[in-house]
Amino acid sequence: MNRQVTEAFDALADRYEKETDGIRPYNAFYERPAMMRMIPDVLSGLHVLDAGCAAGWYSEQLLRKGACVTAVDASLRMVEAAKRRVGARADVRLHNLEDSLPFETEQFDWIVCSLTLHYLPDWTSLLAEFARVLKPNGRLLFSTHHPFMDYVQFDQTDYFAVTLLRDQWTAGDRKVEVHFYRRPSRKKQTPERTERKRGK
Structure with missing residues (x-):
């Protein structure tokens, strides 16, 4: 993501950590319930990438389902917020999704990418990287602005x-x-x- 986007979300990190996870109606009552209905209740032993993790709400839900979670975000302050939320239970990294993913081929069973893709000018390279790091029959679940x-x-x-x-x-x-x-x-x-x- 470009510098403007990362700087904007550095500035918004406190709001995301303290407000968006609880009271923002679009997140709480629309996007998140729809996404969570599509994720199995049990993910024990499965490796899941939270791509564009923001303050770590999805990472926490995936951990509760038993997943082995890796999370990335381009905003340093969002990464710090996600680490405060999940601690050492997940591998949370600073990474720009416009760059090649720093993971092995066929590493993940699932990729969850919530409200992130619309910040990217081109999806071609990232979707190719998602395909590379997903295991055979792995699943990508994403949401974006309508x-x-x-x-x-x-x-x-x-x-x-x-x-x-x-x-x-x-x-x-x-x-x-x-x-x-x-x-x-x-x-x-x-x-x-x-x-x-x-x-x-």
């Missing part, structure tokens, strides 16, 4: 354009600009830029 939601909220004119969006989030008493991509199709196009007209 393209139509962002199409409406950011007043877009071309639904099929791959667009770099800029939003303003709140971290304590300051505003943090967060960049992410809306990608509704497989067509390779030059990203456009836009700014949200109202704050989040």
Whole structure:
């Protein structure tokens, strides 16, 4: 992820650690229940990669299911927050998902990638790396922003354009600009830029 994204999430780490895990309705009542329904109740003996772990909420849930968890994130402060949450029970590392994964081929049974891919300008290399490190019949479970939601909220004119969006989030008493991509199709196009007209 580019420097702007990592700096934004360094600034947002306290908010994620203290607020997002408990009271943010999108996370608590929509994305996380949907993702957790797709993960088996028992993962004992399985190796799981939490790709884009943020403050470690998914890592903790995977550990509770018995998984051997490795977690990575590009934000140092998010990695520190995840380590505070899971301690030595998981292998939590600083790693940018735009770089090759530092893992052996066919190392993981599962990869969980929650609300992370939309921060990347291109998925091709990362998906190839996911395929490399997954065992045969391994599974990738990911979530991302819904393209139509962002199409409406950011007043877009071309639904099929791959667009770099800029939003303003709140971290304590300051505003943090967060960049992410809306990608509704497989067509390779030059990203456009836009700014949200109202704050989040």
